[in-house]
Amino acid sequence: GAVVSQHPSRVICKSGTSVKIECRSLDFQATTMFWYRQFPKKSLMLMATSNEGSKATYEQGVEKDKFLINHASLTLSTLTVTSAHPEDSSFYICSARVRGRSNEQFFGPGTRLTVL
């Protein structure tokens, strides 16, 4: 149980376009989902916390208008990278917190974004 999926696993896009990444909890309800960014050979940096039905809370330094997060249901959160630039190229990972087990997060497999 507690499986989190992400789609797509890899995406390549041109500068200036927008890319949407989906994060789904497959077998549980996720009250909260988190979005992380991981640079090559670096640790994970929390970008934002997404609660179902409410606005996301962004970490300091993360541009809200550039990284749009929507958490429309208890099983789906989306991250849209708007007007992508090459410096947005990174590995994006989501995680979901299980309703009733609020101390644990389960991670998706990640999405590799390359902006040309």
Next chain:
Amino acid sequence: AQSVTQPDIHITVSEGASLELRCNYSYGATPYLFWYVQSPGQGLQLLLKYFSGDTLVQGIKGFEAEFKRSQSSFNLRKPSVHWSDAAEYFCAVASAGGTSYGKLTFGQGTILTVHP
């Protein structure tokens, strides 16, 4: 603010040898502590966690970790390493309360190489 330090960026061991990965944390109260493993291009898999109780916790794949409050440490150990253990390992701490409840802060990661 909470923080995690993994002093060793890269560790190399021989297959069958014992392993210890170091993790030191900074947190004002009793933390929630985690060890995750990440294979290249993949998401994170939870190895083990500590919330309370017995300070020696057992995880998957033969890993264990010991919480030492006096040393602010949560080192990961394995008595005999297998070649398949080669990966990157992340220690993380989560807030047990307050406005940052449940947010994970990761260490820098330790890359484990296993020689045959």
